[in-house]
């Protein structure tokens with residue numbers, strides 16, 4: 001399973017919340033109520049969830065330190081400084097310039113905040129790339145790349161773009177925002193297609209010499225049909241338009257227009273193809289129910305990285321920073337990352353830094369453990385105070401298995417889950433009404449869950465997606481514990 005991650009908007013929302021606005025209700029309120037599943041393998045009780053492996057039911061002791069003892073502020077003797085200049089030159093006065101350089105190299109190879117843009121730092125994914133190329137080149141269809149956040153959609157799109165440009169395709173990349181408007185977005189794409197490629201324009205005509213682009217041939221307002229008419233006249237090249245983060249677009253008419261554009265481009269066999277990417281678990285979630293374009297579209301699901309692909313990602317860091325990950329460290333990172341390239345990089349980067357801080361070139365399992373703890377600490381610190389307090393309180397501890405099951409159930413694109421989903425995750429051994437009651441206890445105004453009841457059926461979602469990432473990685477960590 002791949003964990004969910006923050007979207008930019010969600011993160012921004014979390015940042016602006018007042019700290020410790022509301023304190024969670026006192027634990028005593030729940031004391032008399034039987035729990036769905038009590039904490040710890042030794043727990044008995046009406047419905048201690050027998051189906052889950054015992055380790056999953058344990059909350060790693062590390063979290064208790066995180067939530068019970070706020071970190072004292074340690075004042076260093078001198079204020080911290082940057083270790084390299086903005087031009088990436090290591091500061092000349094640095095006593096350990098070699099080390100600093102290796103840290104930078106590690107960050108460049110394994111930093112997890114940016115998508116991969118070049119082939120040299122792209123690991124694995126040969127099948128996905130081959131399938132994408134074949135869909136564009138052989139089948140001449142439009143492609144929708146979908147999967148969890150952090151699974152590598154944008155990176156694949158960039159490496160594909162590089163490969164297509166080498167084959168002389170004109171590749172236009174655009175990232176969709178929540179406010180995306182069809183005509184503004186496609187006008188800017190048209191503005192990047194030289195008019196030279198319009199079938200009416202002769203190579204040394206005044207229009208071609210002026211360096212105009214396709215946008216000059218668009219009316220002020222246009223829809224998908226007019227655009228397809230124009231794009232049908234592309235000649236002398238093939239154009240690929242990549243619409244990244246398609247799931248973020250809120251405007252339903254944008255999606256309708258894109259579907260209509262795809263249909264018209266296909267009907268006219270235009271030399272323009274679209275590649276959409278988005279967070280989704282299936283094609284319908286992303287493009288909606290659109291039977292008229294189904295045969296013109298190929299869905300490309302992004303799968304979790306295989307064990308070998310994880311090895312490949314780590315190997316890129318090893319070469320760059322001249323370090324070696326032990327097999328145990330690799331196994332640990334593989335288990336904790338659940339196939340997410342984002343998490344592989346995040347953990348491998350931290351583990352590598354921990355080894356370098358020890359002045360070691362060998363990354364051990366212990367460095368891996370340090371990396372997990374650092375990541376959990378960082379995630380925790382990025383949550384509002386009151387959310388941290390909610391996670392640390394007694395019911396959260398007692399309901400740990402329920403919360404973990406909820407986090408698993410909520411790993412769909414929009415994060416929503418129902419009582420049934422949690423019931424399934426708990427192994428089908430609990431009572432749905434009790435699950436519902438217990439989930440609702442976490443759904444008060446400022447608590448961990450958000451509750452909606454459209455048409456009567458309760459659906460929940462973690463108020464901060466960061467919480468479910470934290471829960472899922474904690475569960476993975478508990479499984480790793482010796």
Ligand SMILES: Nc1ncnc2c1ncn2[C@@H]1O[C@H](COP(=O)(O)OP(=O)(O)O)[C@@H](O)[C@H]1O
Pocket residue numbers: 111112113114115116121122123124125147148149150151152153154155156313340341342343345
């Ligand atoms: N094939 C890959 N090789 C190495 N790193 C990758 C690969 N795919 C993704 N990553 C890394 O994983 C993280 C998430 O990738 P990204 O392409 O942004 O995912 P998505 O667009 O699906 O959210 C980034 O740090 C990126 O560098």
Ligand SMILES: [Mg+2]
Pocket residue numbers: 153154155244245
């Ligand atoms: Mg992306």
